[in-house]
Amino acid sequence: MALFVEKYGGTSVGSAERIQAVANNVAKSAREGHRMVVVVSAMSGETNRLLQLASEISHSPSSREQDVLLSTGEQVTIALLSMALEAIGVPARSYTGGQIRILTDNIHGKARIQKIDAEKVNQDLDQGRVVVVAGFQGVDGLNNITTLGRGGSDTTAVAMAAALKADECRIYTDVDGVYTTDPRIVPEAKRLDRITFEEMIELSGAGAKVLQIRSVEFAGKYNVPLRVLSSFTEGIGTLITYEDTSMEQPLISGIALSRDEAKLTIRGVPDKPGIAFSILGPVSDAHIIVDMIVQNIGLDGLTDFTFTIPSADLDRCKELLTPVIESLGAIDMIGDSDLAKISVVGVGMRSHAGIATTMFEALSDKGINIQMISTSEIKISVTVDKEYAELAVRTLHKAFELDEEKTTTA
């Protein structure tokens, strides 16, 4: 008999009927004798309803009180799911983050889990109960309610799985697994039966929205096998796990697209030591995340310095750097948010040369101009004009033969 931690997101528990469907799914495993822990999000729409109420009362509600408010969303779901389980004869017990003592730091709104008390959960599991846990929330050392930020319920599930040494952490969502790329762009995209943590982290970081990067990192760190699957359709989903050297790795696992990128170019910067720091220091102090960075070789002692940031931060970043540009004596600063980033990810890159060549050649054949390039051990990212985003993804999906049927191992 195995121990499974299952997580159901907001749309999966969006109505009384959906909650009953989740209960039936959980009951199936429980009746097979498995030990079951279920982590749930707020019912879809509930968090927005609560935020709307808060916004009617205050323009800048304190993050402590916002956490008190938002954490009620999951609390409603745990009670309803426990009721639904008991209604079909499955003993269940609900716990808030505070009750199960999911201890976090005190950064309200994006707290990080520090410790989970597994003892209480194990006692309930020993007594044959399904344990239903509120995702997304915890308490700090002073018992203040905290929330983990967007996608926090995934993190709760992975952390619970790690604390309980679960056999598998199953993330139920509205898609039936991880695909080679977004099927809305490439209809031939294939569901992957299996992908490595490293690939999944790179794909999440590069814009694939199936899982929050933090929960994947967490699962990787504690070696919790993670499975993404649909709560609406049957299927085995995609298992995220460590690389199994005995199995044949595909060259490329997936292609991610991010449209939320902006580029900032500072032209005519005097090419001397410390330039990168003078420019990026203030940006990072403002908690703006810089992704790709390119510095051209200088001519006449001048250089162009370009980096990408989330497009939502572009205006703030330009404002921030205006005095810096002046003090550096640079020529000017040009922002551009008509940008898309396409990333090709695969652990196969480690042992195969020529991936970059294939990528650049395929894009060139379609007349797509590459603006910036950055690489990691298992990823190549390029930025292109936003207009070409979908064409670039389709082109690369074909170039790396991801359209083809292939044998999978699950």
Next chain:
Amino acid sequence: MALFVEKYGGTSVGSAERIQAVANNVAKSAREGHRMVVVVSAMSGETNRLLQLASEISHSPSSREQDVLLSTGEQVTIALLSMALEAIGVPARSYTGGQIRILTDNIHGKARIQKIDAEKVNQDLDQGRVVVVAGFQGVDGLNNITTLGRGGSDTTAVAMAAALKADECRIYTDVDGVYTTDPRIVPEAKRLDRITFEEMIELSGAGAKVLQIRSVEFAGKYNVPLRVLSSFTEGIGTLITYEDTSMEQPLISGIALSRDEAKLTIRGVPDKPGIAFSILGPVSDAHIIVDMIVQNIGLDGLTDFTFTIPSADLDRCKELLTPVIESLGAIDMIGDSDLAKISVVGVGMRSHAGIATTMFEALSDKGINIQMISTSEIKISVTVDKEYAELAVRTLHKAFELDEEKTTTA
């Protein structure tokens, strides 16, 4: 500077605007330098919304999970009120029942408060914060969430006031105080500036709906001065306190009407010892509350036995007693829910004879037939045909001169 515990009910916090109005009211006292603790209920409609969700999922949800569900209602309000206070520059901090450690027994749905940890609250008050507490809820010794049942927020407020030795506990509601009787029945009814705990307890028990009887008993036991006032209009409300021997007591303080009474008569019971117990034993075992009890003097060794119960329990009670009637060899059992109970309450009764006579005479003059009578030290209750209920109340209100202007002490 005084310490006030203020409680605002569901309609008082029923919308963002109402919550802001409450914040302004609390801020006024806080800015005068008073130490303020505020207890709030769920926004009106919220509890019903949650119960509706539960009913879609289960016909008989477990009381533990129902408490987890319902307690979110007040949690939403404490967060919003704290935000509203901070938005107008008043430092505030919210606490759930579990956070402030309102320790209760483990009777879900109608738990009783056992202990409150005043230390945390005092620390916040010392730092100049308004402390906002979720009413109606607590935790048992195992940290399970409990709720206190209907009117529980009043009890929370009184218990907080007792634990903190507050100068006054103010219950804000949608009426502006305690009246000599229901103003919807008698337009001449007067607001009382002051009433004793004993009178208030008798009035609440007799059907006056201003305050839950438990919270008044609690306040009396711990000698917490209780003030009922309106959150919608200005005014001093009604102070409920111990009898002040130096002041002139009115003969009668108020008249209460209860329409939710039913009468059950068992006819032709053999008049022998143990009859009352054989009949009322099973009723009390079923947690049905018996109010008035009358046993007629027997003729031919037979007696009639009559008692009143909440009309909602009439059918269940009849079912329960059917085998008892048979085994006792009684003639039959007659239920009647066309009944109203009118109670006249006043500490003046202790020192004045003739109150009952005045009451019976006034009713007789209007041709109102009295069915049952019961008395306590400061109360006389009669049941009459429901049709005569309002007439009886108006008649007695006049007979005891409650319509007249009188000097009050507040």
